[in-house]
């Protein structure tokens with residue numbers, strides 16, 4: 001499954017900017033891989049708002065845009081304020097990688113998946129956050145979010161060409177001594 005994928009993406013769409021953690025990492029990876037490349041990041045809220053942005057609420061010193069500026073990564077990141085669904089319905093762009101990390105409600109993930117699949121370039125893939133296979137815990141803390149799994153299960157029932165590859169164990173630690181990630185690649189065969 002992995003061999004045909006575009007694992008050196010140049011055009012990325014991110015759904016769910018929030019405090020910009022993943023945006024910064026993706027932008028840094030684009031810079032390192034290509035020296036160019038774009039990660040368009042969409043959030044329903046204005047994440048850079050000086051008073052109400054999530055970065056302010058969690059006590060960070062910099063907004064996502066200011067972090068990117070400080071790291072010399074601004075050129076990689078167009079910000080979009082609005083709903084993921086509206087953006088994906090309207091955009092004429094196609095992407096190598098679409099990272100779904102917005103609303104984790106089962107219906108929202110199902111809808112975003114349906115909108116995202118046609119936006120993929122050939123050999124492109126979706127990266128889904130909080131995918132717990134079977135809706136079960138994958139770490140010793142017993143925590144699980146079942147809704148993204150349910151969304152994918154429904155999509156696969158309707159279209160068996162949809163494949164999911166949970167990334168499982170990574171070579172580096174993620175949190176609380178665990179290497180197990182809830183990231184999963186999703187793509188459509190053929």
Ligand SMILES: C[S@@+](CC[C@H](N)C(=O)[O-])C[C@H]1O[C@@H](n2cnc3c(N)ncnc32)[C@H](O)[C@@H]1O
Nearest residue numbers: 016017018019020021022043044083084102103
């Ligand atoms: C889990 S956070 C994203 C975390 C982010 N990727 C990071 O690393 O900091 C989810 C974000 O999705 C946004 N969101 C929720 N529903 C959305 C929608 N329908 N369209 C766009 N963004 C949405 C929320 O406002 C929130 O900022």
